Amino acid sequence: MKCVYCHERFYIKRGILDLFKSDKEYICNRCYKKYPLDIRIEHIQLDIYECMVVSIFKARYKIDYNYYFKEVGKIYESLINRKGYTLMFFDSVKMDDNVFEVLDGISKLNQSNLIILTYNILE
Ligand SMILES: [Zn+2]
Numbered sequence: 001m002k003c004v005y006c007h008e009r010f011y012i013k014r015g016i017l018d019l020f021k022s023d024k025e026y027i028c029n030r031c032y033k034k035y036p037l038d039i040r041i042e043h044i045q046l047d048i049y050e051c052m053v054v055s056i057f058k059a060r061y062k063i064d065y066n067y068y069f070k071e072v073g074k075i076y077e078s079l080i081n082r083k084g085y086t087l088m089f090f091d092s093v094k095m096d097d098n099v100f101e102v103l104d105g106i107s108k109l110n111q112s113n114l115i116i117l118t119y120n121i122l123e
Contacts, residue, residue, distance in 0.1 A: 004064070038056070044095075049114065051114040053121065091118065
């Protein structure tokens with residue numbers, strides 16, 4: 001396979017059990033290490049409800065995040081059915097007082113806690 005970032009050819013080691021598995025991989029191990037997932041969870045107490053912010057990358061990389069769809073999909077699946085929570089997805093979020101105010105309004109409107117899934121939190 002050819003890496004979408006560095007265009008180097010790479011191979012995936014397979015065992016006898018997954019020899020014929022046809023999952024397509026887009027990123028080589030070297031690029032995967034260069035742009036690693038760094039999942040962080042922050043809890044923010046709003047006026048009545050709470051907000052959980054789950055960020056996937058440590059920094060804002062100039063890469064196509066769509067190639068991480070498998071990883072992001074798993075994170076999304078683990079969060080989507082939490083009882084009492086509303087899940088929202090943003091490319092990136094900046095955590096400041098205005099955002100907290102908006103989140104507070106959304107949580108009151110939905111009458112539920114919030115989970116924000118984002119690729120990264122902007123400084
Ligand atoms: Zn690569």
